[in-house]
Amino acid sequence: MPDFLDLHGSTNKVVRALAEAGMRRHGLHLGQNLLLAELWRQDGRTPGEIAAAVNVTTPTVVKMATRMTAAGLLTRRRDERDNRLVRLWLTDAGRALQGPVEAERRSLEQQLTADLSGAEREQLMQALAKVHRTATDLLGGPVEPTGH
Amino acid sequence: MPDFLDLHGSTNKVVRALAEAGMRRHGLHLGQNLLLAELWRQDGRTPGEIAAAVNVTTPTVVKMATRMTAAGLLTRRRDERDNRLVRLWLTDAGRALQGPVEAERRSLEQQLTADLSGAEREQLMQALAKVHRTATDLLGGPVEPTGH
DNA sequence: CTGAAATCGATAGTCGGCTAATGACTTGTC
DNA sequence: GACAAGTCATTAGCCGACTATCGATTTCAG
Known part of the structure; x- marks a missing residue:
């Protein structure tokens, strides 16, 4: 697991x-x-x-x-x-x-997500975006405590 | 986008x-x-x-x-x-x-998925697993056309 | 107009990853 | 028992990515 x-x-x-x-x-x-x-x-x-x-x-x-x-x-x-x-x-x-x-790229994209339904794909993208944002905040935040 | x-x-x-x-x-x-x-x-x-x-x-x-x-x-x-x-x-x-x-790792894991609901996290994991499997098949498949 | 500060590309060195080639040692077969 | 084949780790060399440093140039302040 x-x-x-x-x-x-x-x-x-x-x-x-x-x-x-x-x-x-x-x-x-x-x-x-x-x-x-x-x-x-x-x-x-x-x-x-x-x-x-x-x-x-x-x-x-x-x-x-x-x-x-x-x-x-x-x-x-x-x-x-x-x-x-x-x-x-x-x-x-x-x-x-x-x-x-560019064609190759589109092909890859399509093949990779072929097993996902439209809704699944959408949820996956949104969840990834959330994680991306969270991680970005965690990275940038602690670096500059005093801001400017 | x-x-x-x-x-x-x-x-x-x-x-x-x-x-x-x-x-x-x-x-x-x-x-x-x-x-x-x-x-x-x-x-x-x-x-x-x-x-x-x-x-x-x-x-x-x-x-x-x-x-x-x-x-x-x-x-x-x-x-x-x-x-x-x-x-x-x-x-x-x-x-x-x-x-x-190990503690650090658990902490990272938790922080990263903090913005996701339990259901979201579950769906994310399942979708990622699907993509993982698809990509693995695509990688391994074309390599050995004759199988053995 | 001159010297300090800022900007920008290039270089050196590190890390994780890979493939290909070497070398040392076992094992398997005749 | 000897020789071929297989198994392992190591080395060399490449790619992408990063930080730190260097060098050259422009810009800006005085």
């Missing part, structure tokens, strides 16, 4: 493995699709912007971008006006993945 | 961070408590046994055991009868953590 922590963790693990397998079919690693998704939404963003958008630290994006640049999905270019900034631009290869990867 | 994949992933992330913080209060990293839990249940098990029990690969356990040995929580000793085997033994420090860590 696993408790919630174990169940959620192990579920995440297997879901993650499934997503990883799906992305690998397109030559991607898990996580890289999130970075790409941000560039599909708007090309030429900075590592910091992307990091904030996908809720990850900047070094994570930098490392990922380095690998993806080597893989020919991205190019790095410094901003003309502000030389501290680096902007990431999609290559044709990176752009070409949008359709297939 | 995040889909299930995003919601589950981000929930996992924040839950994980919370658990990490809780474990760090006892000088542990997340994951190490699982290894310890196996030894608390029965001391002197092998890396392979533990890996199977916590659903992780053997190298993961080996690395973790190396760090935990350096941290003074474990000792490594080769099996007398079968010299291929290595057995992990708790030190006093490792044994002493059982009470506090």
Whole structure:
């Protein structure tokens, strides 16, 4: 009888493995699709912007971008006006993945929740959202007792 | 409007961070408590046994055991009868953590699900179990088309 | 206009996870 | 009994994520 922590963790693990397998079919690693998704939404963003958008630290994006640049999905270019900034631009290869990867993602989503009724799915999402919020509050709260 | 994949992933992330913080209060990293839990249940098990029990690969356990040995929580000793085997033994420090860590874990569990009614919690667990099962089937199925 | 402060990317190092390849030791078979 | 096959742990190397630090650049105050 696993408790919630174990169940959620192990579920995440297997879901993650499934997503990883799906992305690998397109030559991607898990996580890289999130970075790409941000560039599909708007090309030429900075590592910091992307990091904030996908809720990850900047070094994570930098490392990922380095690998993806080597893989020919991205190019790095410094901003003309502000030389501290680096902007990431999609290559044709990176752009070409949008359709297939988004389809793959939808397929995964659908397969995963295939065994759930509409109501079950809805309740699951709401409960997860509640837990998410609770955990976020617990994390942020104790960190800054004095607030500002 | 995040889909299930995003919601589950981000929930996992924040839950994980919370658990990490809780474990760090006892000088542990997340994951190490699982290894310890196996030894608390029965001391002197092998890396392979533990890996199977916590659903992780053997190298993961080996690395973790190396760090935990350096941290003074474990000792490594080769099996007398079968010299291929290595057995992990708790030190006093490792044994002493059982009470506090288990309490911390229960506390986390309770805090996380505090906003859920009993019914909600039950439904959440069942839905997660369904997804877990579905994902596991999807992972294992396509791998071995011919079965044996 | 100059120097301090803020911003931003890159690097180093840690942890958990994985796969693939090594190496040591048992076991099983002929 | 010897040699092949199987079983284990270990190592190496990759990926995602984090913190801490460094370096370069811009901005802002004086």
